Amino acid sequence: MVASIELSAEQMQQELNITPMVKFMGIRLASWDAASALLTCTMPMRPEFSNMPDSSSFHGGAIATLVDTATCFAVIGKGFNACSTVNLRVDYLRAAISTSLKCVAKIRRIGRTAAAVDADVFDNAGKLVAIGRCNLVIFQNN
Numbered sequence: 329m330v331a332s333i334e335l336s337a338e339q340m341q342q343e344l345n346i347t348p349m350v351k352f353m354g355i356r357l358a359s360w361d362a363a364s365a366l367l368t369c370t371m372p373m374r375p376e377f378s379n380m381p382d383s384s385s386f387h388g389g390a391i392a393t394l395v396d397t398a399t400c401f402a403v404i405g406k407g408f409n410a411c412s413t414v415n416l417r418v419d420y421l422r423a424a425i426s427t428s429l430k431c432v433a434k435i436r437r438i439g440r441t442a443a444a445v446d447a448d449v450f451d452n453a454g455k456l457v458a459i460g461r462c463n464l465v466i467f468q469n470n
Contacts, residue, residue: 334362334407343404344369344397353377353390355397358430360405365435367402369394372428386424386457391449392416395460398433399445403464406438410467414442418460427451441466 335343341357344350358368377390395418403411433447442465449458 335360335405340367340401340405344401347397349393350397353393353397355394357401362405365402365406365438367398367405367433368430369398369401369433370428370430373424373426384426386429388418388420391420391424391429391458392418392460394429394431394449395433395447395458396462398431398447399460399462400464402433402435402445403438403443403466406435408466408468411443411464412467413462414465415463416460417462418458420458422455422457424449424451424457427453429457438466440468 337357337360340360344355344357354372356370358370360367371394373384377386379385379387396413396416400411430450431447433445436444436446445462447460448456451457
């Protein structure tokens with residue numbers, strides 16, 4: 329694996345903040361452990377994320393975006409300058425209603441050009457609402 333220096337939690341949040349979609353969605357880094365390749369981030373419920381008017385239930389697309397973001401930034405945290413999603417799968421296990429979400433992403437395998445990252449999404453009560461897997465292509469640092 330060829331990568332530059334792994335990022336700190338502060339550097340990770342700065343990277344998150346420069347992404348317009350991530351900023352709009354309010355995704356925040358809760359923790360980053362480079363040694364165990366484990367990233368945790370949170371996302372608040374916003375009216376724009378609801379699946380129906382006057383609903384407090386998350387639309388699946390917002391949850392998928394959280395999974396996509398967390399998995400990608402876990403790879404970036406290992407010192408790569410960029411990556412892009414090749415395949416994203418999300419299985420929805422229960423409705424996420426009137427809650428913020430916590431996503432825990434774990435790198436399963438990372439190489440020179442690709443990574444496989446799993447993610448679990450929890451509601452405020454700690455109930456698992458979705459599981460995801462993302463395969464990413466890695467862009468090397470120069």
